[in-house]
Structures are given as structure tokens and as C-alpha cells.
Amino acid sequence: MKELELKYGCNPNQKPSRIYMENGDLPIKVLNGKPGYINFLDAFNGWQLVSELKKATGLAAATSFKHVSPAGAAVGLPLTDVEKKIYWVDDMDIEFTPLANAYTRARGADRMSSFGDFISLSDVCDKATALIIKREVSDGVIAPGYTDEALEILKSKKSGNYNVIEIDPEYVPDPIERKEVFGIIFEQGRNELVIDEHFFDNVVTENKEIPESAKIDLAISMITLKYTQSNSVCYVKGGQAIGIGAGQQSRIHCTRLAGSKADNWWLRQSPKVLALPFLDKIGRADRDNAIDLYIGEDYMDVLADGAWQNIFKEKPEVFTREEKREWLDKNTDVALGSDAFFPFGDNIERAHKSGVKYVAQPGGSIRDDHVIETCNKYDMAMAFTGIRLFHH
Numbered sequence: 001m002k003e004l005e006l007k008y009g010c011n012p013n014q015k016p017s018r019i020y021m022e023n024g025d026l027p028i029k030v031l032n033g034k035p036g037y038i039n040f041l042d043a044f045n046g047w048q049l050v051s052e053l054k055k056a057t058g059l060a061a062a063t064s065f066k067h068v069s070p071a072g073a074a075v076g077l078p079l080t081d082v083e084k085k086i087y088w089v090d091d092m093d094i095e096f097t098p099l100a101n102a103y104t105r106a107r108g109a110d111r112m113s114s115f116g117d118f119i120s121l122s123d124v125c126d127k128a129t130a131l132i133i134k135r136e137v138s139d140g141v142i143a144p145g146y147t148d149e150a151l152e153i154l155k156s157k158k159s160g161n162y163n164v165i166e167i168d169p170e171y172v173p174d175p176i177e178r179k180e181v182f183g184i185i186f187e188q189g190r191n192e193l194v195i196d197e198h199f200f201d202n203v204v205t206e207n208k209e210i211p212e213s214a215k216i217d218l219a220i221s222m223i224t225l226k227y228t229q230s231n232s233v234c235y236v237k238g239g240q241a242i243g244i245g246a247g248q249q250s251r252i253h254c255t256r257l258a259g260s261k262a263d264n265w266w267l268r269q270s271p272k273v274l275a276l277p278f279l280d281k282i283g284r285a286d287r288d289n290a291i292d293l294y295i296g297e298d299y300m301d302v303l304a305d306g307a308w309q310n311i312f313k314e315k316p317e318v319f320t321r322e323e324k325r326e327w328l329d330k331n332t333d334v335a336l337g338s339d340a341f342f343p344f345g346d347n348i349e350r351a352h353k354s355g356v357k358y359v360a361q362p363g364g365s366i367r368d369d370h371v372i373e374t375c376n377k378y379d380m381a382m383a384f385t386g387i388r389l390f391h392h
Contacts, residue, residue: 001026009037027171028142032155033163035140039118041068043142046120047167049073049227054122056195056219059239061122062102062129063224064114069232069247071113073224074105074240075216083108086268088284089132100128105240107136110261111288118142118163125150133157137285144169193387195222200360200383204372207381214335214358214381221337222360222389228339230390233347235262235354236335242266243354251338255347259354266331266355267295267324277313286311295319331355339389341365345374352378362388 003020017037019026035043042065053061053075060076076098084090087108094100099121107114119133121143130150133141140163141154154164178187200210200218210218220241221234228234228246233254235243243262245254267273268291276294278287290311293302299318302308308315336351338361348371351359359375363384375382 006037027168029166031164033161035163039140042118045227047142050120050122052223060098060102062106063120064106064117066117069229072106072109072241074102076102077239082269094128097126097128099123103129109242130154142167195219202384204384205375205382207379210381217335218360225337225339225389230339233258233338252346255350259350262354270327272319333357342371345370348374
């Protein structure tokens with residue numbers, strides 16, 4: 001198949017629309033559904049991300065994409081009991097395979113942003129992963145293959161219209177890539193940068209210790225950033241992205257946005273949030289919305305009289321600012337990557353509030369000395385990679 005006609009482009013008024021190959025056949029098969037223009041943008045970017053994560057770590061990988069940026073990315077490390085609870089899979093009587101763990105963690109890190117995601121999987125989709133996907137609101141999935149059981153489960157989703165794409169894992173694109181904007185063709189060499197164990201050798205801070213586990217987290221952050229709309233930063237802990245700030249014009253706004261997502265991920269694990277007495281009828285998406293409000297500044301939207309009765313069995317106590325700060329201070333050893341240099345130390349100050357201990361960034365700012373001094377103040381270890389990772 002050299003060409004696939006699509007329903008429309010980015011928007012319904014943008015017709016005609018297709019994907020096609022100038023030479024050779026498309027490296028994909030649509031096994032179910034009818035994926036659209038944005039679906040394929042998410043699918044192809046996400047597939048590159050998980051493929052590189054698998055190569056870099058040797059672990060099964062998954063990512064949850066929305067509007068051509070990842071909302072979450074993770075490798076298949078085991079889930080803790082708390083993680084199973086905050087990702088709403090603690091009620092599932094299944095064997096959590098590495099791929100199922102990877103997708104659960106990728107989907108669960110920022111469940112608000114992942115609502116209606118497009119999924120990319122590094123490995124053949126198994127039954128456990130398909131069962132988890134089936135219960136989430138999602139547009140589709142791309143993987144190098146599917147077991148028979150997994151495919152039947154996915155085909156039953158969205159009244160039989162769920163998008164299921166199989167990609168040839170041996171496909172290698174041309175080294176030159178092109179796109180057209182305003183009738184003008186842009187051409188560049190593909191970003192074939194390999195992120196390996198030596199990517200973080202140039203440690204410029206007083207603290208030179210970056211353990212192997214932190215190097216894996218930094219690699220996850222950098223590979224994630226490679227396929228995130230710039231400007232972007234990524235917080236990672238324990239093998240999963242916990243906060244991604246994408247497409248911001250100011251780097252400090254990236255750091256704040258991603259940091260607030262990382263904070264929310266950690267706050268959701270607090271005893272006060274875990275004990276919220278939801279009504280039995282409240283579904284997972286509505287619980288996510290309620291938790292997001294409860295841990296934020298607009299908590300009275302769910303705690304006001306006349307509101308809480310529709311969500312909770314009894315009125316929860318306010319999660320005070322002081323209580324939240326006390327809990328956030330327990331989050332440590334977080335890794336932070338940036339797709340370009342930090343121009344000011346304020347980014348490090350903000351990162352410190354979210355438990356960052358390890359940093360990787362290109363370096364090259366005229367204020368590098370100030371950024372290094374700020375890291376030293378908090379005993380952080382920071383590596384200069386010398387490589388920018390803009391993605392547009």
C-alpha cells in the first residue's frame with residue numbers, strides 16, 4: 001500500500017487528506033478503524049519515542065500522545081500498590097506484564113492530559129495491555145504487532161471503531177526529511193542522535209554523582225523531549241515521565257508547567273488524596289477531574305456545599321497549602337531534562353521545589369555559571385550534553 005486516504009486533515013475543512021510514500025510501500029497496516037491526520041502524527045512520533053526508549057534501556061516502553069506531544073512516557077518497571085491505585089488499575093485481576101506496566105505508567109502520569117490519547121507501544125501488544133487500554137478513553141494504538149487475544153479486545157472498543165495500527169519494526173526512513181509550509185518545502189537531515197550511557201558524562205557541578213538509575217531517568221527525559229513540541233522540559237522519576245511542559249515560548253514557563261504536573265503526580269499519592277471517599281457511581285475520569293480540583297487552588301469547586309455531595313460520601317477536609325508543601329518535600333531524586341539551555345537559575349529554583357536532584361541540559365548560556373551555582377546550592381548534579389533537541 002503506497003497511499004492511504006484520510007477522512008480530513010487537521011480540521012474537517014482541510015480536504016483532501018492522505019498519507020503516502022513517494023518510493024516503496026507504507027510501513028503500516030490499519031487493522032481496525034480509520035485513523036486520521038493527527039492520529040498518524042501522534043502515532044509516528046510516538047513510535048519513534050518508544051523505539052528509542054527500548055533501545056536505550058532494554059525495557060518495554062509506552063507513550064501516551066496528545067496533539068503531537070507526549071503526555072506521558074514510561075518503561076516497563078513494576079507498579080507499586082500506590083501506583084496501581086492512583087492509576088485506577090488496582091481492581092484489575094490480571095498479570096501485569098512489562099508492557100502493561102509501561103502503558104499504565106505512561107497513561108497514569110498525567111491522566112488529565114492523556115484523556116483521549118493515541119498510544120504507542122514498543123513491543124507486541126499482549127492481552128493484559130489491551131485490557132488496560134480497553135477501559136481508557138483513547139483514540140488508537142500503534143505497535144509492531146498484536147496477539148490474537150489483544151487484537152480482538154481492541155477491535156471491540158469504541159463500538160468496533162477503535163484505531164489499531166501495526167507498524168513494521170524494521171522500517172528505516174530516508175536520512176533526509178521534508179515538509180511543506182505555505183507552499184514552500186523545508187528539508188533537513190533527520191535527528192538520528194543516539195542517547196546512550198555516555199550522554200551525561202560531562203558533569204559540571206560540584207556534585208558529580210549520577211547513579212545508573214538516574215542516568216536511565218535522564219535518558220527517558222531526553223528521548224521524550226526529542227519528540228515533544230519545543231520549548232520543552234521533562235521531569236522523570238523511577239522510569240516514567242511525571243511532568244512534561246511542551247510548546248511554551250518561555251523556558252521558565254515550561255519548567256513551571258511541567259513542575260506543576262510533577263507535583264500533582266506526587267500529591268495524588270498522599271494519604272489525604274488516597275483516602276478521598278468517592279461515591280461508587282463516580283467514574284475514573286470524573287475522579288481525575290475532582291482530584292485535580294481538590295489538590296489545586298480551586299478546591300472549593302468540589303468542597304462547597306451542594307457540590308461535594310455529588311462527588312463524595314462525606315465532605316473531605318481541605319488539603320491545606322502547608323500540608324501540600326510538607327508532602328511535596330518528601331519527593332526526592334527526580335531527574336529533569338531540558339531541550340535547550342537554561343538561561344537563568346530561576347529554572348533550577350523551580351525544579352528544586354519539585355524534588356529535582358539530577359539535571360541534563362545542553363549548556364551554552366552566557367549565564368551558565370549562575371545556573372551551575374544554583375545547582376550547587378541544592379547539591380544537584382547537572383550534566384551538560386552539548387546537544388539541543390528542538391522539535392517542530
